[in-house]
Amino acid sequence: MTRIAVDRIETQQDALQFGDPIGCHYHWAEPDKVDAYGDSVRRLAAKVELAVDGFERTSTLSEDVFAGEAADTLRDRAAKRHEESAGVRDNLRGLGRAINAYSDVLRRHREGLEQLRAFAESKGLEVRDNRIWPPVETLPGGATQKQADAWESDWKAYQACFEAKIELRDARRAGTRELIKALGEYAGVHPDKDRAKLVAANANQVTFGELRREAAEEALEAVQANDAAEAARSTVEALKRREQSALDSLERLVIAEAPPEEIQAQAAKVQALHRELVDARVEARDAEAVAEREQAQANRAARNLEAAEQGRPRLVAETVAWQPAPDKDFEPADLKDRLG
The missing domain is CATH 1.10.287 (Helix Hairpins)
Incomplete structure (x- = not known):
């Protein structure tokens, strides 16, 4: 089985932890451009269809129209070319459909990120540098009950944003894997081979x-x-x-x-x-x-x-993966306990 490595552009976000800033900026290819490319591949398949028809007609010429050794050789070669061109046509059609489907994946991902940003802003969370920032981790000792309730509400809103981001990321990656699978199936692209x-x-x-x-x-x-x-x-x-x-x-x-x-x-x-x-x-x-x-x-x-x-x-x-030396004074904040 071919091993596929995808989403190199978000490698750092594989380790996205609760409490980290949540990226809400769309930086992938524009869905309309991807869709247009898929359409062009399918148009190319339509042009190959003309060659498929031509080879088929040539391979089925009757003996009454064209006879002899040269005719038999031509029909044999046309039959082989017909089979090859039909395979190319089918592959182009399948690849075009896969690219069009991936454009829909990207479009839904972009819309999801826009909705995520709008939701964060509507809940009063801080959005800057195309990221949704978590609320402060602690409250001052003299905070009122109203301040504590608002702080808890902010953290629950952040938690909803975090879960939505994970779902969006997983859905886009699933779509990417489907596109890579289609590339291997229709275009014969196997990175490990x-x-x-x-x-x-x-x-x-x-x-x-x-x-x-x-x-x-x-x-x-x-x-x-x-x-x-x-x-x-x-x-x-x-x-x-x-x-x-x-x-x-x-x-x-x-x-x-x-x-x-x-x-x-x-x-x-x-x-x-x-x-x-x-x-x-x-x-x-x-x-x-x-x-x-x-x-x-x-x-x-x-x-x-x-x-x-x-x-x-x-x-x-x-190369040996670099890892920072552990900080003895660092104690990770347990934010789940604060959310109850």
């Missing part, structure tokens, strides 16, 4: 197809990692501005000798923003480290492909 020329690499052998796929995947992951690092840096800058604005508001309340409860509430807001900023800085540093590592892997894969195409063998080694 690449019969391309072999290139020696010490005691091992690799195929050009594998090197090309590896280079493309590593390049894509490097682009995604750099985008994630840039988004993390933007988040840090935005939180710094929000924290400074909150500090300025707290200073004005103190100078104006506002009621103690207002000052306390503003101080709690400053503390919450500061904790969020600290976490965001840690995430930004991690994202930058991942981006540097992915870029290095992409460069190495590109050099391997270039060397193979030029006939120069290179060492092929397995």
Whole structure:
């Protein structure tokens, strides 16, 4: 059985955990363009139908019309071409239908993400950088019952968004697997059965197809990692501005000798923003480290492909997955207990 690896663009979201920001931005191919491509494949099948008819008519010419050794040879060849062209026609039709079906999958996924974003905004959740952010993890000790009820309601709304995101992701991936299956069935594309020329690499052998796929995947992951690092840096800058604005508001309340409860509430807001900023800085540093590592892997894969195409063998080694050292002071928040 052919092994298929799909959805490389969302590899990082395989580990989406409750309490993480939920992505609600559609960044896949436009459904209308995919649909148009499927239609073009089916139109090509209609053109091949003309060849199918022509070969069929030629292969069934009667002896009264065309006789002799040359006629028999022509009829035999036409019969073979008829069988081949009929197979091409059927494959193109099936592939076109599969592509059209996948465009519907993408269209439903895009609409689902739009509805997810609208739902989050209607529930008062924070939506920025094309992500739905979870509520603050803790409430100040002096929070009122009304504040506690609102906090619990926000977390329940976030939980609904999280479950909807998982369902959308799984449905799109199922559609992607169906498209890949159709590609293998109708187009004969089997990534694990690449019969391309072999290139020696010490005691091992690799195929050009594998090197090309590896280079493309590593390049894509490097682009995604750099985008994630840039988004993390933007988040840090935005939180710094929000924290400074909150500090300025707290200073004005103190100078104006506002009621103690207002000052306390503003101080709690400053503390919450500061904790969020600290976490965001840690995430930004991690994202930058991942981006540097992915870029290095992409460069190495590109050099391997270039060397193979030029006939120069290179060492092929397995890379060890990097894992951050455990933080002794980190204790994961148990948000499920807070939701009851």
